[in-house]
Amino acid sequence: MMRSILYFVFILVVYYIVKAVVRSALNGYAKKDERSSRLPGDEMVQDPECHTYILKERAITRRINNRLCSFCSETCAKQYEEKNRA
Secondary structure (H helix, E strand, O other): HHHHHHHHHHHHHHHHHHHHHHHHHHHHHHHHHHHOOOOOOOOEEEOOOOOOOEEEHOOOEEOOOOOEEEEHHHHHHHHHHOOOOO
């Protein structure tokens, strides 16, 4: 009788350990997908003058020839404006 109870407890412990490992692995896999998605506010734009990438929220935006352009600095914006005057 005692041996049967010990086997039952052993099987129960093994079951909960396997369940915890599988759940942890599945949660880790799901979080990996979340990390690969972009966070709001981290969109990058390319400066058409010097071709560097900058955060959209920090970019200097100008409308040139009815087109919205984003620049990394005032210098790049002025140079691009001078080259593309209509």
